[in-house]
Amino acid sequence: MSDANVRIPKEAKDRLAAIAAAEGLSLRAYLARLAETLLTPGERAERAERARAALKERTGYAPTAEQERDLDGELDRRLAQAAGR
Numbered sequence: 001m002s003d004a005n006v007r008i009p010k011e012a013k014d015r016l017a018a019i020a021a022a023e024g025l026s027l028r029a030y031l032a033r034l035a036e037t038l039l040t041p042g043e044r045a046e047r048a049e050r051a052r053a054a055l056k057e058r059t060g061y062a063p064t065a066e067q068e069r070d071l072d073g074e075l076d077r078r079l080a081q082a083a084g085r
Contacts, residue, residue, distance in 0.1 A: 003028075 013027070020030030039047065056062040063071065 016030065017027045020027045023030065025033070052062070
C-alpha cells in the first residue's frame with residue numbers, strides 16, 4: 001500500500017490523532033479504518049435506490065419525488081423544532 005500526504009490544519013490533525021490514540025490506533029490506521037467505513041456519494045445513492053426498491057417491493061409504497069421533498073421538509077421542520085427545545 002502506498003502512502004499519501006494530506007495537508008490539514010494542525011488542530012484537525014491533533015484532534016484526529018487524539019481520537020486514534022484513545023482507540024489504540026495510530027493516526028494512519030485510524031484514517032484507513034475511517035476511509036473503509038464511509039460511503040462515497042455514489043455508494044450512498046446506490047444504497048438509497050436499493051432501499052427504495054425494497055420498500056416498494058415489500059409494501060407497494062413508492063413516493064413521488066414531490067412527496068419525498070415534502071417528507072424531507074417535514075423531517076427537517078421536526079428536527080429543527082426538537083433542537084430548539
